[in-house]
Amino acid sequence: MFSKACEYGIKATIYIASNSHEGKRVSLKGISKHIDSPEAFTAKILQILARENVVNSIRGINGGFEIEESQLEKIQLADIVKAIDGDAIYKGCGIGLKECNEIHPCPIHNDFKIVRNELRNLLETTNLKSLAMDVNSGASFLKV
Amino acid sequence: MFSKACEYGIKATIYIASNSHEGKRVSLKGISKHIDSPEAFTAKILQILARENVVNSIRGINGGFEIEESQLEKIQLADIVKAIDGDAIYKGCGIGLKECNEIHPCPIHNDFKIVRNELRNLLETTNLKSLAMDVNSGASFLKV
């Protein structure tokens, strides 16, 4: 479904969010440890997310990654996915037709539309704050 | 969502089905032409599908691929996807946790479950015959 890079990106961002929500900045090392991801590869992904303004990166000693508290409710899962995998997954045709729509549908267009919209809805309406709070309360987990 | 191989596999199988439904056997060449896919790569995918008994392959002159009329209603999209990509896409965790379930959920588990089940339902209840008939009637398309 999502690329590995995107999976790491989602987990990393939620981890950063859950710490930012508690006023803590986290380092790459801490992130990859907590989400169980390869450090250098995770760094690349965080670079992308920082460039796309999903997370803030702070260089130098005591640096790391954080998200402004005020942003936590504004950033949606879709922002992360879009930055890393693009939006084909929740906008494109299920079997890769370039032109696939109501008047020129692929064979699974109508059924797939439902899945895609469900996914799109999930991604576009789930904000970081709620995800972070679930992790903080122990209601959900980022690894294993 | 699906791999390229799986997209080709789905399109190829529907194309074979739509011809089998009309009593016609089709060749690799004809398939890749009609679904707009690389011939040799498509051959590999058809090999897999033949091994998994999704399609029948007939070697030699006048050979090609076909599906028994009686099978058209029995084969579901899920059979194709499972043979090529496996079932992780409609059974696994959205962000790749090995253990992700009600008592140890990832942060998107509950919302993602809906998408996954919708997808699973689509794949497991859509049979080849209905897809083939739509293509034959001009209601849906396999390329562009």
Add this chain to the structure above:
DNA sequence: ACTAAATAGGATAAATTTATCCGAATAAAT
């Protein structure tokens, strides 16, 4: 038997994704 047309399957190449390494840049602390 021979030929021609087709799939099977092994070897390999190209492209993309995933992953690592290392020096540069940055910033705080001493």
Add this chain to the structure above:
DNA sequence: ATTTATTCGGATAAATTTATCCTATTTAGT
């Protein structure tokens, strides 16, 4: 100023996916 901890970014490597090529095998027709 120097040291130290950190991210940035370029280069490269490893793994996987996508794609091609070529020979073997199979089968129908002659």
